[in-house]
Amino acid sequence: MRRLHRNLNEAHDHAEAANAAKSRFLAVMSHELRTPLNGMLGMAQTLKKGDLNGAQREQVDIMVDSGETLLALLNDVLDMSRIEAGKVELAPTPSTMKDMVDRVVNTYNPLLGSKDVVLSYHLDEGANRTLSFDVLRVYQCLSNLVSNAVKFTELGSVRINVSVTEEGDGYQVRCEVRDTGIGMSKAVIDKLFEAYSQADAMTVRKYGGSGLGLSISRRLAELMGGTLSVTSDETKGSTFVLTFHAGAVTEVAKAEPISASILAEDDDTLPGMSILLVDDHPINRKVARLFLEPFGFDITEAADGQEALDLDMSRFDLVLMDLNMPRMGGLEATRIYRANEAPGRRLPIVALTADAMKDQIAACHAAGMDAHIAKPIVMDTLIETVTRLLHLADEDEAQAEVESA
Known part of the structure; x- marks a missing residue:
């Protein structure tokens, strides 16, 4: 024993x-x-x-x-x-299934190209209701289903049907993706939701794919209190059904999305503000510089954390800091700077890094960084983060001056 x-x-x-x-x-x-x-x-x-x-x-x-x-x-x-590893956490936000489906259709309609395929949808009345669900994860699942349907359908149609029904303290959402594509045999269906599993070799060579999308989508559906299932006929196509639980929303203020770069173009406070860009990779520095310079920022570059500290980071309005660098990394440089930072003004420090896992993001905040931007950099994300932190720093400095007067 x-x-x-x-x-x-x-x-x-x-x-x-x-x-x-x-x-x-x-x-x-x-x-x-x-x-x-x-x-x-x-x-x-x-x-x-x-x-x-x-x-x-x-x-x-x-x-x-x-x-x-x-x-x-x-x-x-x-x-x-x-x-x-059981480390996926859902982040519900208010949205509607109509907005979700519109986004998916707008993404995949242009990809039909010369195919004789019609992508359409039908929504019941509940699809206009504002619900609470993880928008990113639902989009990931529905997008994967529509992407597969478009990929495997050469002629006919791909149709999305969505219904929303009341269930307990929330709603049951049902999304059906029906196509007239090549269909699947029972043998393929039996292993379809296994990780890294794909159809036969000829199908893989023709259509590609990693064999991960459907497995991930089923597990996400289960995390959201739902299921993902399929029925198929090798001569008539396939029908995937995604269900998940959504919470109720009593009231929500809806704002139209506006490009951060467009807002920044009209911001006359940005030109002349100084940014220290710390990264050991010259291409990464070049990319960030190309994104930032059109808005009038004054950019200074450093190749590692020690060089950033030697330049006296307090002279700058904001610092963009990589994490993994020779001599001294971004986390250590941030901790050293925060420990010696003069009172009355907090320098915004942003992690601009290829380290994008959850524990790595938490380490950035624990070291004293104010935000995290994952590479590859999206221009609007970078501009929105930089302008938001610069404006917050200005407000804090103005408040400190008022309190000391």
């Missing part, structure tokens, strides 16, 4: 060590893959802002699409790891 107990403990320890090793590997791979993606997608976003002819714009669009496909694959791998 003691030997059995010892063997069980050893097996548990080995499993824990294997999970820890996998987490470390994923963290390193996430960082290493996001750095070149940041360079590629950053330059492509900058090119799209320029004066391009039709052929050039098409080429840039292909670059962006290819980069975003790689990023989606990376995020799928990380999502699967988080789900297996």
Whole structure:
């Protein structure tokens, strides 16, 4: 009995060590893959802002699409790891299923190209009701289902049907995605929701895919109190049904989304404000500079945390700080600066990093950073974060002057 107990403990320890090793590997791979993606997608976003002819714009669009496909694959791998480790947390926000479906249809309609396929939808009255659900995760699931339907349908239709019914203290949402595509055999359906599992080799060669999307979507559906199922006929197509539980919302103020870069263009307080950009990779610095300089920021560069401290960070209005750098990383530099920061003014420090896992983001805030931006950098995210923190810093400084007067 003691030997059995010892063997069980050893097996548990080995499993824990294997999970820890996998987490470390994923963290390193996430960082290493996001750095070149940041360079590629950053330059492509900058090119799209320029004066391009039709052929050039098409080429840039292909670059962006290819980069975003790689990023989606990376995020799928990380999502699967988080789900297996039980570290996925839902973040419900108010929205409607009509907005959700409109967003999905607007994304995939242009991808139909020359296909003789019609993408349509039908929503019941409840789809206009404001509900509380994790918008990002529901979009991820529904988008994956529609993407597969469009991919495997060469002729006919892809149709989305959505119904919302009252259930207990909230609502049951049912999303049906029906296509007239190639369909699936029972053997394929039986392994469809297994991680890394795909159809036969010929289908994989023709259509591609990682074999993760449906497995992730089913697990997310279960986390949201629902299910994901499928029926299919090899001659008539497939029907996927996603269900999930949504909470009730009594009142919500809805604002129209506005591009952060458009708002910043009209902000006459930005030109001349100084930003210290700390990153050991010259391409990353180039991308951030190209995003920021059009708004009139004065950019100073540093290659690591020690150089940033030597430049006297207090001279700047804001610091963008990478984490993994030679000599001194961003977390250590931030901790040292915060420990010696003069009272009365808090310098905004933003993590601009390829470290994007939840514990890495928490470490940034614990070190004294004010925000986290993951690479590849999205221009609007960068501009919105920088302008928001600069305005908050100005308000705090003005308040401090009033209190000291």
